[in-house]
Amino acid sequence: MTPTVIAVAGPSGSGKTTWISQAIKEHDYNCIYLCPGCGEMPVDLARIGYCYPRVQVLSESQIPLLSALPQDTVIFLEIAFHIDLSLPFLSNLSCHRVAVLPADGGHSQWQTWADQLIPGNRFTEAAYAVTNPTNLWGTALKGQVFDSASLDELLKEITEGAYGNVQRLKGIFEIPDGRAFYIDFVQGREEIEYEELPIPRWLEGRPDRPSGIEVVGWQLNQAEITQTLLDSCLSEAAIEHYQQQYRTLTLDQEVTTA
């Protein structure tokens, strides 16, 4: 007996992580989640870790540990859109292959590869026509706290094309009141989605937990995106100023409810 491996693939923004999250929620087995090809700190890895503390998330360098896992473990392997499915690692892997694909998306490499097809997010015709974007850019933002109004503005600029054509943006951002949000945008959807992460408020200095951003698109001006992100991050003094106020507010609320 070996652990069950479920490999999930599909185009960017089709809903692979959403499908995996649903599967994790519906069952109580021991789970491992990993996302090969996405670097050491992909946003999805952090999000799954925050939302499902019972799931063990593994970074790419921890892949060799898979062979030593208990037999009753289920491993979810999210394969990013840009990973070649004919790689020996994937073609030799004994697993159940799931492709999450947009409805009416036409024939694709994922259909040939998969054992099971799952209907995913609908793309607009224009968005589906360009499911092979050329740029995948991301950066870790651990320790950074964003001015909330600036964050809204920069997300609007990035997703509406101020720094290149964006097909997908996802990120985890810390804000001054100590909360962290998962933010998700797929071209063709009407708006950017915000989801507060179920983690404790961080009100003591720079947050020592993972956050980051990933952008998928074409002709991305990475230097300008980076500068805009930096211009929107609060200074040490500003973070301390806000946190002091929120700590006082939290204390006041605790006194009132006691």
Next chain:
Amino acid sequence: MKLAVISCIHANLAALEAVLSDIDRQRAEQIYCLGDLVGYGPYPNEVVERIRSLNIPTCQGCWDEDIVEGLNACECSYPSQLAEKRGRLAHEWTNQVLHPEVRDYLAQLPMTQRWGNLCFVHGSPNSQHEYLLPSMDGFAALERVLSTDADILFCGHTHVPYVRNLENVALTVTVRQPGQANTQQQFTTPLKRIVNAGSVGEPRHGRPNATYVLYDTDTTQVILREVPYDYQKTCEAIIDRGLPAVFAWRLARGMEFAERADDPSHVCQR
């Protein structure tokens, strides 16, 4: 008599020329300018020279004031840290390229202009920096008009044109004095209006077109004008002259170079 009221040109020469041509076609006999000749855009000296050459009565805008006196912003000037960084960058750039005689001209501009029962200001009669938003409390809006002793208050600053009629207003004032009984007085005011001229060079209505207003002193009719122009010319100049490329991107979408405050109850502390 037909008046044209223009505001918030923000160093956008192509937009100003298009509006001046439109004013000519509409046969307006007099132009008033509500300030913000400079700031964000690539042609501050040229815009000021054009306004001066036409002898247009002009109020001092918040950017005109800041470039003379230095930045001393209230929180409503910059609703986000990003807007503040961009605003400061644009201020520094303008400060560097501005000719001394242009600076002198901006320094001597008055805060208000008058013409009969009309008053012209940039932001509000209180401050070049105060926003008279269309959703502002009715009493506060009326107070701003009454303080000028005019029937129509023309303003800019918000970059979105509007007309607000304050009609059939009945005010009750209670006077309390120590040792005396309260006294009440009632007032009614005739129709008062606030007319916002929008923005020539930095629109915020979702399209790049310039806006201004026409006012007919005989019929009291107000017409909001929206004028298309070659905004790409300004976008190219923004980049060529070393201003942030995102300014060009925002201008092309009618998004304003940096977002502004939108709290109608905020009282500017500048």
